Amino acid sequence: MHTDTPPDPGSGAVNRPSAGGGANQTLALAAMLFAVSMTFIDQTIVAIAAPSITDELGLSSSGMQWVVNAYLLALAAFFALGGRLSDILGHRRVMLIGTLVFVVSSVLCGCVPKGEFAQTWLIIFRATQGLGAALMFPAALAVVVAVFPVERRGRALALFFGLSGALTAVGPLLGGWLTAWTWRAIFWVNVPIAVIALVLAAMAHIPETRRREKLDVPGAVLVAVGMGLSVLGFQQASSWGWSSVATWACIVGGLVVLAVFCRYELRVAEPLIKLSVFRDRAFTVDMLVLFFAMLAFVPVFFFASVYAQVSLSASPNQAALYLLYFFIGFGIASQWGGRILDRRGARPAMKLGTALGAVGFALWAYKLTDLEMHDQWPYAALAGAGIGLLLAPASTDAVNRSIGASYGEVTGITQTVRNYAAAIGIAVFGTILTHVTTDRVVETLTSKGVPAGAANDAARSVAEAVTGNPDAQEPTGGGRVATLMRDSMDAVRLDFAEANQWVFYGMAIALGIAYLCAHRHPGTRVTGDSPTEPSAQPGPGRRGADG
Known part of the structure; x- marks a missing residue:
């Protein structure tokens, strides 16, 4: 529990205006x-x-x-x-x-x-x-x-x-x-x-x-690098994979940098x-x-x-x-x-x-x-x-x-x-x-007769379509595969x-x-x-x- 501590005149702190100055x-x-x-x-x-x-x-x-x-x-x-x-x-x-x-x-x-x-x-x-x-x-x-x-x-x-x-x-x-x-x-x-x-x-x-x-410039650099690396690892896990060395190097490396940042901040005079x-x-x-x-x-x-x-x-x-x-x-x-x-x-x-x-x-x-x-x-x-x-x-x-x-x-x-x-x-x-x-999309498409290779390609396109128009991401082309893809879109949704x-x-x-x-x-x-x-x-x- 805090106690009311007046600012130290030598600390550089300022008195807070009680009513906005x-x-x-x-x-x-x-x-x-x-x-x-x-x-x-x-x-x-x-x-x-x-x-x-x-x-x-x-x-x-x-x-x-x-x-x-x-x-x-x-x-x-x-x-x-x-x-x-x-x-x-x-x-x-x-x-x-x-x-x-x-x-x-x-x-x-x-x-x-x-x-x-x-x-x-x-x-x-x-x-x-x-x-x-x-x-x-x-x-x-x-x-x-x-x-x-x-x-x-x-x-x-x-x-x-x-x-x-x-x-x-x-x-x-x-x-x-x-x-x-x-x-x-x-x-x-x-x-x-x-x-x-x-x-x-x-x-x-x-x-x-x-x-x-x-x-505190070193502290600013450490916290930016630590947060950036860790988020990079989580963000790229979808493309790199959770088993990727790069994924875990970024996540663990970022967290280690953040730990170093905390240790540094406890020691520096003006953190x-x-x-x-x-x-x-x-x-x-x-x-x-x-x-x-x-x-x-x-x-x-x-x-x-x-x-x-x-x-x-x-x-x-x-x-x-x-x-x-x-x-x-x-x-x-x-x-x-x-x-x-x-x-x-x-x-x-x-x-x-x-x-x-x-x-x-x-x-x-x-x-x-x-x-x-x-x-x-x-x-x-x-x-x-x-x-x-x-x-x-x-x-x-x-x-x-x-x-x-x-x-x-x-x-x-x-x-x-x-x-x-x-x-x-x-x-x-x-x-x-x-x-x-x-x-899920691979399972749906293969169950409806789409060949495995086409199903995997389509599944990746649909998964990536989370930031775009899903219909625009459908595989192009004609014939039976294209027809099956169109017929499968309700299930894909x-x-x-x-x-x-x-x-x-x-x-x-x-x-x-x-x-x-x-x-x-x-x-x-x-x-x-x-x-x-x-x-x-x-x-x-x-x-x-x-x-």
Whole structure:
């Protein structure tokens, strides 16, 4: 349990303004919401437009997966660096720099030329988009934390996480509409949003705070290499195989580098991440809950969209509406989670959210093979409600436990954990989906009389079609094999739905593990400047955290 420790004058720390130092809190929150909404929208908008991107640029499906994951990987690799730079250079300044990097990268993504260099171009600038987001997000979150006093911070951050997260729903809807014009517009749409964010930030008169410390460059390199290598191994396991030396060299090598990073951070005088914050059991539990929840939260955008377009033969707009069921539950429950946090602490919200999420994903997985989009909405909404309930409480509780450390450092930790988990989730579940789809499709095609060689070729094409139009991936040619292939597509779509069941059951298991972790939370609350027991805060509606 933390005690209130005043900053050491010689440490370079600054006093936190109790009421925002004269900043307009409403405008500051609105500016940060507009800024970070771009990062959330871009997590889903590309999944909807992927078939059009693949067709026009002639990308390989593995290349398209890298376009999706390069963004998340850069977020994970550079988030701690973004949080640290925010402390050293100033939260407002780094937010502005990150926004500019993000929007310039977005424009360049939309301007990708056709030809052999298209795939490399798109992956590079998706990665720099992630770098911009990694600079922007921790700085924006630190601004919100700094301008709101602790007694109002719970609801402010609940609005920040809930509304910005709910804006992810705009990604599919906007993506479906813009793709009908040109898929390039899904990147260009970030320009007006960034302009609004920058104008509101200027009007809010946000005070600048900074810490005069050195940047831990070796630590930044180690964490980026460790996360990059490990995610590379998981991502490439679908093509390299789980028995490949290269696969395990990347995974194990990445984890070893991360272990070296942790050991180095404990010894350096001014580390990139102050790992001492993990001595707080509540903070550690918050991180574990976020890690396992994020294995499902971000990947579900991609896999649900792909399932809708492949197994349900949905258009991009219809797939967007399918995802909307999830976001309706998420948006409503996120505000409920903020109220529970303010009144009873993080533990009851995390326990309820993880339980509802596990049940929702399991029921959703069970219904996938019915191939009826509108029959699945209660389970998608339940899964979304579970994530919405736990996300803001776990994130806010972790941030509030940064007493003795800076908010930029702690938000860097929380968001690094979240995005690293999301990148791993995309990679691992993508590998599972590819292998299971391949096996099921081979069985289906051979049982219908397709020769084994053609069945294996077709199965690989269908498995790779998770980022494109499955019909466009069918083998060409005429005669009996082509006829059998066309006649088998209904069964193949069911095979793909069954493969997705493995993914969604995996997400349910991840939420189940998060539920077990939530039980380890001590139940203390952060009120004022120090954690307290829930029972120590009398008043209407305030009950014990065990509830």
